[in-house]
Amino acid sequence: MNSRSLQTTIIFLVVGGILALSLGGFFGSASRQFSSVLIDAQTWLSSRFLGLQDFVTAPRDIVSLRTRNAELETQVSQLQAQVIELQQRVNETEILAALVDFSRSNPESTYKAAAVIGRDPSPFLHYIIINRGSNDDIRRGMPVVTNQGLVGRVDAVIADAARVQLITDPASAVNVYLQNAETSAVAFGSVTGDVSLDMISQSTTIESGDLILTSGLGGGYPSDLIIGQVVTIRSLEFELFQQATVQPAVDFTRLDIVLVITNFRPVDITPLEPLPSP
């Protein structure tokens, strides 16, 4: 054994002995101080390393988070659009269900459902445009209803669309009868979209809330379609007839789907009307 290897062996034995003694707790406070210095140094180094690691890796996380956020936002907007679409379908289904109930409760008529796709461009006129026309056997004069009551009648038809004159149109006049009073009258529209009753005999007693139905007189509309209810009555002694304002049963501002009564043929009584004498 040469001197160099002897030296190495001695160093190993000394170091090993110190370690064995320190592990055995023979060095006491000196060992603790030494280890605390080591721990502090390691803590300092570790914290700095973690800080550096955060600094290096954090930007990558922000990018990935932003990407993920964008993905989720896209997904949310898609789901919101889906919710709106489904809500719309639910509304349509509810309207269609009500119309089906109405057609089942009135089996004497045949109906064709149509969607309202527009209104007359002029504010002077109250017309709607529906997406059914002569290709669907829609003809001029056919009455149009909803489950709530009478809407109007078909005024003009093209192949795939038709124009409907509402009962609120100023040129519209519908022969009606008041169910409770058992008397006839005429319902007129107006430029503001209100419906009023005229030609009510002064001898008739009418009350607010009386139900108004089509009478079928004149052949323009079938009988017993609901128009609305009497709201206010105007009766002046010096006038020939009483007038009344009407609350229409149909909400004309929210017409989405309507039913066209296709088995009703209007009667044109113009040739039967007496000519004015010369």
Place this chain on the structure above:
Amino acid sequence: MRNTIAFPLLGLAVILQSSVVSQMRLISGYADLPLLVVAAWALQERVKSAWHWGIVACVMIGFVSSMPWLVVGIGYLGVVFLAQTLQRRVWQAPLLAMFSVIFIGTLFIHLLSFGVLSLLGTPYPFNDVIGLVTLPSLLLNMLFSIPVYALMRDLARWVYPLEEYE
């Protein structure tokens, strides 16, 4: 050839009028988008096809509306005539010309509608027409006239580029 844009543009205006603008009511009146488009187009200095646009608008409105053709024809072509006349006289203040055309044009068309429909036997109380239909429509038309004018000015610059115009 670029003038054929009148067909899709006025078609779109009539569709929007029928389906959207007519639902945006102020009391019983609403704006008249085709009228605004035709008036704004006729007021552009470079435009040479204002009468064509007026006729196309008349045909489209007359097809959709139940208003008599006489009212639509005289009304819209009258507005084109008014716009062309004012454009030559008030060319330095185009927005003022637009407001004037819309103001006079709306009153003209509404009074014409009132007159013709009354003659045809439909009862229209004059006070209701003025207070509930014409004045609200006038206000809405004036409000919409600024953006429509700006759009039509840009369109005129595209249809009639400066080098061609000069």
